[in-house]
Amino acid sequence: MTSLDGFAANKLRELEQKHIRRILVDTFREDGVHVTRGGRQFTSFSCNDYLNLTHHPAVKQAAIDAIVRHGAGAGASRLVTGNHPLYSELEARLAAFKGAEAACVFGSGYLANAGIIPVLVGPDDLILADELSHSCLWAGAQLSRAKVLMFRHNSVEHAEQLLAQARAGHGHALILTDGIFSMDGDRAPLAELSALASRHDAWLMSDDAHGLGVVGSGQGSAHAAGTRVPIDLQMGTLSKALGSCGGYLCASQPVIDLVRTRARTLVYSTGLPPASAAAAISALDIIAQEPELVARPLANAQAFASLAGLPAAESPIVPVVLGDEVLALRAQQVLEAEALLVTAIRPPTVPPGTARLRIAFTAGHSHHDIERLARVVRRQILPMQVSA
Numbered sequence: 001m002t003s004l005d006g007f008a009a010n011k012l013r014e015l016e017q018k019h020i021r022r023i024l025v026d027t028f029r030e031d032g033v034h035v036t037r038g039g040r041q042f043t044s045f046s047c048n049d050y051l052n053l054t055h056h057p058a059v060k061q062a063a064i065d066a067i068v069r070h071g072a073g074a075g076a077s078r079l080v081t082g083n084h085p086l087y088s089e090l091e092a093r094l095a096a097f098k099g100a101e102a103a104c105v106f107g108s109g110y111l112a113n114a115g116i117i118p119v120l121v122g123p124d125d126l127i128l129a130d131e132l133s134h135s136c137l138w139a140g141a142q143l144s145r146a147k148v149l150m151f152r153h154n155s156v157e158h159a160e161q162l163l164a165q166a167r168a169g170h171g172h173a174l175i176l177t178d179g180i181f182s183m184d185g186d187r188a189p190l191a192e193l194s195a196l197a198s199r200h201d202a203w204l205m206s207d208d209a210h211g212l213g214v215v216g217s218g219q220g221s222a223h224a225a226g227t228r229v230p231i232d233l234q235m236g237t238l239s240k241a242l243g244s245c246g247g248y249l250c251a252s253q254p255v256i257d258l259v260r261t262r263a264r265t266l267v268y269s270t271g272l273p274p275a276s277a278a279a280a281i282s283a284l285d286i287i288a289q290e291p292e293l294v295a296r297p298l299a300n301a302q303a304f305a306s307l308a309g310l311p312a313a314e315s316p317i318v319p320v321v322l323g324d325e326v327l328a329l330r331a332q333q334v335l336e337a338e339a340l341l342v343t344a345i346r347p348p349t350v351p352p353g354t355a356r357l358r359i360a361f362t363a364g365h366s367h368h369d370i371e372r373l374a375r376v377v378r379r380q381i382l383p384m385q386v387s388a
């Protein structure tokens, strides 16, 4: 065994002992709701495909047509020859829908955050981030080499204290938060954070991966917080409610022009495949035309929370915190026995001691599915919480 293999094997053993080793399971998604694993069919409550658009006939056809017309891949970075015309159409549509001047599309949401943040702040600057911000906001913050301070989850007071202490010693200041928190499902106080940012000459960036297509008539969490809440930088993903793949930033024209010139994950990475851009445009059409579809994931989460006796849902994501990793894995198995798929989420995705089931609702879940899940959660999973 080489020293490299020895290192990997030891590390895996250590992770296994802590019950945080991960494995990939082949999963065949037949539609937006049902999946097959190891020959067994499950109703999935773990997909971020909130509107089931990954399998919508019009979205799939748009992707197929784009492949026929533009090819399977972009062929180069967008700044070289990879900028096929579907990009500008998608960017204009995103900017209009989010109420921004301009937009820039990236290969993924993760790449967007890793690229955008270092363009805007550097070693002399300050970043304040909500402690539960998504991993790729931290990645962007680290790459920027700015001073990073963490504020307590959704605490505008704590963020204000930190700004009062540290703002003066730094050039620019950037506040980072999820719009809807990916593992907790709650919403950020965007109106208050926006006011805080303007009081301290800071810029506000929200990650709306779980808001677009789902809250604020589909326009996202900034829209849900009030139409006139100014947010300098609204990023998000095309890979969740839009059912496609890719990331985006909506901002003013000068900011977008700078990001297009300097974001390394855009400049040095091949453009998004044409099929992904076309699918996202088609999904935006559906979201604009079908308000009843858009309202359903949140309504389903609220129906579930009420049936299971949990606090009211603020988004399609409902967490059931078990604490211990082993307990969370056991809860997943209890649900699997009932043909319900809810993947256990463990550290470091969530803070130590908060391993959980993260239940995600989509438009296509039937009332019967929701009742069945609520019954198992109430009778078998919540009692596990108490015994912990």
Ligand SMILES: *Cc1c(COP(=O)(O)O)cnc(C)c1O
Residues within 6 Å of the ligand: 108, 109, 110, 111, 134, 136, 178, 182, 207, 209, 210, 237, 238, 239, 245, 246, 247
């Ligand atoms: C999923 C997610 C991302 C990453 O988006 P991808 O397009 O899947 O790379 C970014 N931020 C948050 C909050 C997410 O949940």
